[in-house]
Every structure is written in structure tokens, then in C-alpha cells.
Amino acid sequence: MSNTSAPNKDLPGTILAFIFIGVGCLAWWDTFDMGDSDSYVFPRAVIVTLIVCCLLLIGRNIIWGGGKNHKPLDGSAWRRIGLVLAMLGTALLMPVFGFIIVGMVLFGVLIIIAMFEPWTRKLAIAYPLIGATIVISFYLLFAVLLNVTLPTGSLFD
Amino acid sequence: MKISWVGKFNLLRSSIIGTLVGILPGAGGSIAGLVAYSEARRSSKNPENFGKGEPAGVQATESANNATVGGGFIPTLVLGIPGTPPDAVILGALMVQGVRTGPDLFTDEGSIVYTFIYGLFIATLLMLPVGLVIGRYAYKSIIHVPKALLVPTVAFMTVIGTYAIRNNPADVVIMILLGIFGWVLGRFGFSASPIVLGLILGNIAEQGFVQAWTIGAATENLFGMFFGRPISLVILGFTVLSLFYPLIRIAIENFKAKRQGGLS
Numbered sequence: 001m002s003n004t005s006a007p008n009k010d011l012p013g014t015i016l017a018f019i020f021i022g023v024g025c026l027a028w029w030d031t032f033d034m035g036d037s038d039s040y041v042f043p044r045a046v047i048v049t050l051i052v053c054c055l056l057l058i059g060r061n062i063i064w065g066g067g068k069n070h071k072p073l074d075g076s077a078w079r080r081i082g083l084v085l086a087m088l089g090t091a092l093l094m095p096v097f098g099f100i101i102v103g104m105v106l107f108g109v110l111i112i113i114a115m116f117e118p119w120t121r122k123l124a125i126a127y128p129l130i131g132a133t134i135v136i137s138f139y140l141l142f143a144v145l146l147n148v149t150l151p152t153g154s155l156f157d
Numbered sequence: 158m159k160i161s162w163v164g165k166f167n168l169l170r171s172s173i174i175g176t177l178v179g180i181l182p183g184a185g186g187s188i189a190g191l192v193a194y195s196e197a198r199r200s201s202k203n204p205e206n207f208g209k210g211e212p213a214g215v216q217a218t219e220s221a222n223n224a225t226v227g228g229g230f231i232p233t234l235v236l237g238i239p240g241t242p243p244d245a246v247i248l249g250a251l252m253v254q255g256v257r258t259g260p261d262l263f264t265d266e267g268s269i270v271y272t273f274i275y276g277l278f279i280a281t282l283l284m285l286p287v288g289l290v291i292g293r294y295a296y297k298s299i300i301h302v303p304k305a306l307l308v309p310t311v312a313f314m315t316v317i318g319t320y321a322i323r324n325n326p327a328d329v330v331i332m333i334l335l336g337i338f339g340w341v342l343g344r345f346g347f348s349a350s351p352i353v354l355g356l357i358l359g360n361i362a363e364q365g366f367v368q369a370w371t372i373g374a375a376t377e378n379l380f381g382m383f384f385g386r387p388i389s390l391v392i393l394g395f396t397v398l399s400l401f402y403p404l405i406r407i408a409i410e411n412f413k414a415k416r417q418g419g420l421s
Binding site: 010012013016037038041042045046053056060064083084086087088090091092094095103106107110111113114115116117123127130131134135138142146148149150151 | 303304305306307308309310312313314315316317320321324326327329330333337342344345346347359362363366367370371374400401403404407411
């Protein structure tokens with residue numbers, strides 16, 4: 001078997017470069033709202049640099065290759081998706097249900113997502129209690145000590 | 158101590174990065190840590206070990222983080238612009254005491270400046286015993302915390318910390334979306350440190366660019382404004398060099414490979 005392998009064409013990098021070119025075009029279109037040259041000259045200079053660099057990256061990938069070989073994903077994809085969904089849900093539900101309720105639910109869900117050990121009766125009691133203590137401690141720290149206005153929940157107003 | 162000595166170049170490079178990042182207004186220890194970590198990984202012989210407890214990574218981030226303190230004092234005391242968030246607190250305390258920061262501070266209030274210098278020096282020396290004693294018995298306890306408790310706590314802190322800045326849930330959504338974006342970029346080989354540095358330096362660069370453009374346009378010497386001074390040419394040269402460095406490196410590697418192939 002030969003040790004020489006085909007050069008890595010870095011397809012994800014090429015796709016991202018095309019996406020960035022699209023973003024650059026969008027940003028260029030946005031600069032049409034800017035009236036004077038003092039306002040749009042810098043954004044346009046950055047956009048041109050971005051697009052030129054993306055074209056260079058695409059050219060390099062097509063001609064020479066040489067991008068990094070991407071390792072397969074370690075760990076669990078559903079845990080990652082669960083983490084993102086739980087955090088997004090927290091951000092969206094916190095104004096409705098308030099900080100403490102949503103915070104405790106988030107903590108509980110994340111404990112389940114991040115649990116690698118087998119559940120025992122002791123852990124099932126201890127972890128939720130620790131979670132509740134942490135959420136309440138954060139609430140006291142921010143709301144009472146630091147005077148940050150935390151959402152009480154529109155449902156309870 | 159032995160690990161620190163083995164990685165003395167990493168330590169020195171990371172400390173310089175930390176000092177330079179500390180000088181930049183608004184950029185703190187976390188950004189310096191990111192940049193130093195990225196550089197340490199780039200120059201390491203075993204980059205695949207980074208993220209798995211590689212001592213060089215810890216050494217880079219921590220030395221850069223500590224070095225920002227000294228760097229941050231430079232704009233704080235000389236220009237009255239805090240380099241890091243703690244410097245803003247120190248600046249506030251100085252202002253409350255009626256001390257005016259600026260270049261004159263060094264001649265008019267030398268005792269204050271030397272208090273800072275010696276204080277920082279003593280604090281740096283004290284870091285060693287404190288780190289050795291507390292690190293050995295207290296900091297290591299973090300690795301014994303179960304993931305099922307650590308992950309929710311960190312996630313919760315990011316949510317509440319982002320929310321507390323402006324009391325706006327939309328900020329939390331943006332933080333999560335940018336986190337996903339950063340993760341995807343990281344997977345595809347885009348390093349986080351240039352992006353973070355771009356966010357920090359972007360404002361400063363834009364301000365300087367617009368100022369130079371306005372002056373150049375007003376004096377009808379736009380080209381000379383950007384390319385007429387040796388210092389601007391040197392900076393532009395370094396910028397272009399760093400921009401095209403990956404291509405230059407590939408060309409050099411290809412040239413070397415061809416040469417070796419020709420020789421053999």
C-alpha cells in the first residue's frame with residue numbers, strides 16, 4: 001500500500017469560504033445606506049480583504065489542497081444538541097417563567113444530559129439538591145448582592 | 158517548576174503576548190490566554206495533545222493571563238485608558254483620590270507609580286508559593302467535580318453572566334449562536350484567537366483608518382497618508398506578510414519537497 005495519499009482538498013474550508021463571500025456581499029449591500037465616504041470606506045476595505053482572502057483560500061484548496069484533515073467528532077452529538085437546545089430554551093423561557101424556575105429546570109436537564117455515571121438513589125437525591133443550591137446561590141448573589149434585575153417572569157406579574 | 162523550565166520559551170512567548178494584549182484597551186486575560194494558547198499549539202511538536210491536559214497549554218494560558226496585569230498598567234497609568242477590567246477599577250480608585258493619570262504622573266507622583274511597580278513585583282513573587290500550596294490542595298479539586306455538576310454550573314454561569322450585562326435575553330441567544338458558530342469554525346480549522354483579536358482591534362483599526370482617510374482626503378494626499386512614511390510601510394509589509402504567510406509556507410514546503418525529490 002502506498003504511503004502517498006491524495007492532497008486534502010479541505011471541502012468544509014471551501015464551503016465556509018463561499019459562505020464568507022456571501023456574508024461579504026451582504027455587508028457590501030448594507031453599505032449602500034451609508035451616505036458619506038468616511039462611513040463606508042472602512043467596511044468596504046474590510047469586505048474586499050475578506051473576499052480576496054476567501055478567494056485565495058478557495059484557490060489554494062482547489063490547486064494545491066493542504067487544508068487540515070478533520071478528525072471525526074468525539075463524544076456524543078445528541079448531548080451537544082441537547083446542551084444547545086436547553087440553553088436556547090432557557091434564554092427564551094426565562095422572561096416568561098422567571099429566573100429561578102427556568103434556572104432549576106435548566107440545571108436539571110443539563111445534569112441528565114451530562115450524566116455519564118449510572119444513576120443511583122444517592123446521586124438522584126444529591127445532584128438535584130446541589131443544583132437547586134447553586135441556582136439559589138446565584139440568584140442571591142446577582143439579585144441581592146450585585147443588585148442585578150433578574151426576570152421574575154411575565155406569567156407571575 | 159521542572160515543566161516550567163522545560164517550556165521556558167513557551168513561557169516567555171506567552172508572557173510577551175500577555176503583556177502586549179494587556180496594553181490593548183478592552184482586551185483582558187481571557188483574550189491573551191486564547192492567543193497564547195493558539196500560538197503554543199501552533200508551535201508545539203504535539204498539537205494533538207492540546208485540549209487533553211497538555212502542560213504547555215496550561216503554561217501558555219496562565220502566563221499570558223498573569224502578564225496582562227503588568228501590560229494593562231501601561232495605558233492605565235500613561236494614558237488614563239484602562240487596559241483590563243481590574244485596571245478600570247484601579248483607575249477609578251486613583252481618580253477618587255484625586256490622582257490624575259498621564260505621563261506627568263511619573264514625575265509628579267513618582268511614589269504612586271513605584272508603589273504599583275513594587276507591588277506588582279511582590280505580587281508576582283507571592284504567586285509562586287500561593288500557587289504551589291493552594292494549587293496542590295485546592296485548585297486540583299476541580300477535576301474531582303463530576304461532569305454532571307460541572308457542565309450545568311458552567312452553562313448556567315455563561316447564561317446568567319451574559320444576561321447580567323444588559324438584562325437582555327436576546328444577548329443570551331446571541332451568545333449561544335456565536336458559541337455554535339465558533340465551534341463550527343474551530344472544527345474546520347479556523348482559530349479563535351484571530352477572530353477575537355479582530356473583534357477587539359477592529360474598532361481601533363477602523364478609527365485609525367477613517368482618521369487617516371479623512372486627513373488624507375482633506376490634504377489631497379491620500380496615497381502619501383498610507384504609504385508615505387517608513388513606519389506605515391513596515392506595518393503594511395508585516396500585515397501583508399502575515400496575511401500571506403500560509404501561502405508562503407506552502408510554497409516553501411513544496412520547494413523543499415521538490416528539492417529533496419530531485420536530490421534523491
